Amino acid sequence: MTHATAHDGIRLHLEEAGSGTPIVFVHEFGGDHRSWEPQMRFFARRHRCVTFGARGYPPSDVPEDVEAYSQANAVRDILSVMDHLGLAKAHVVGLSMGGFAALHFGLMAPERALSLTVAGAGYGAEKQYEEYFRNVSLEVARQFETHGAAEFAKTYSLGASRVQFQNKDPRGWREFADQLGQHSTLGSANTMKGVQARRPSLYDLEDGFRAMAVPTLVVVGDEDDHCLQPGIFLKKTIPACGLAVLPKAGHTLNIEEPDAFNRLLAEFIAMVEAGAWTPRDPRAKPAEIMKTS
Template sequence: MNKKQLSTGISVAYEEAGKGEPIVLLHGFCGSRRYWEEALPHFAGIGRTIVPDLRGHGDSDAAGSEERYTMEDLADDVAALMDELNLPKIALFGHSLGGYAALAFAEKYPHRLTALGLVHSTAYPDTEQAKENRLKAAETIRTQGVDAFVDGLVPKLFSPAHRESKPELIAKAKEIGYGTSPEGAAGCALGMRARPDRVSVLQRLNLPILLLAGESDEVIPPEKRFPVSGDNVTAITLEGVGHMGMMEAPEALAGCIGSFMERNRRTDRV
């Protein structure tokens, strides 16, 4: 593990592997860089892959007494980490919450991107019901603790088939989730609740975009998985996968990202 003190006022933990074009992978809510452990070896031939813990998650600092962690806060942390690592530009792939942060980054720092990917994520905002659920989540975390919230959350992230056939993945994801600070979990729940519609960000982005969905994802419904299309957009559905492709099908997920990167590198050379 590496750790950097950022200009945003927190220390961020991260792992790094491989060489070549810089790639940053962001994990989802109540996760950590460990979500990508099984997939990371498959990125060896793709590029220099950096996997941070988002603020309040894993081994990264929580942000003091702030109640809400906005997606812009998370995007600023990514930019500050890039500065510390002397990375002018990156290909940024975000899983779920990480996708919301990646979209905020694309809106604020488009000049620092070579490509953008949403992994089991969406550019649409929360529905009114989802906003209510975020408030309930924050309240559960504050009153019952992170462990109780994670126990209820994690099984829903996996496909029904994998809940039965791969209980070890459920156990690992729960263990990772227990490491989330209460401030980080509640703060990000409220930050996700407040995020705006960013479909227009994707529409304006003149860069390669990857939209990677799980066939059996019970978190992101089918109608919200592919909000844009176009010559610069690659849309892929992973069969038999829920909301956790990096754990449920790590080799296939990395292969999709690798093919996407290689295809767009070839385009750049023409």
């Protein structure tokens, strides 16, 4: 256990295990560095695995100023962790908020990414819900500030795309909900206001994604409704992108379906490292139904 120092002096708690090609895991809003334990244990058998707490998530520092929280800083923090560990490149794996950070990492620092895995990313991306998402993010921040993390976690952990986890694995969901309740009230509120409510829609980044050559895997649950269409958009836009949809699954994919998630990720990384995860064959024309000539 150690920490990296971000460009603005924020200390970021990190943990690592294993050796080999590095994988950096980036957690979601409702999780923290502990959320990747099923992946840290599995992939450390043959990779150097790194998990870290985002700013605002103890034992990382919790800046008081909301302006210290942004999508750009989320990417810079990944880079700070990699620089601290001397990692020139890594496979970057993110869930939800971490998935957005992984995508922006591919746009801002593609030369540092061996691959990107983007799971459960899409909230606020759909243009018809963009304003609603910004407003509900501010309301979530207000609820954290009003009730505190320990109390509001009881509500937040029962979201429409999280009850699937509770139904399948009550013990695992309970651990997730308990850890959410241990988060910093200030850090959670500031993350909602500074990152979630301000990040651009994925659809506004289309030109950048079309030019992004990093091998990418997008994973969504079929009951994570507001990630399904953005997942298809990413598949159609990023040149070397694959899309996996997990059945009867919600948002917290890596802990809700750890075996399926690990298998998908292991196969993806193996394909990337073999040079076999390539852009879509230009002969596979989306408009063509059957070939007639």
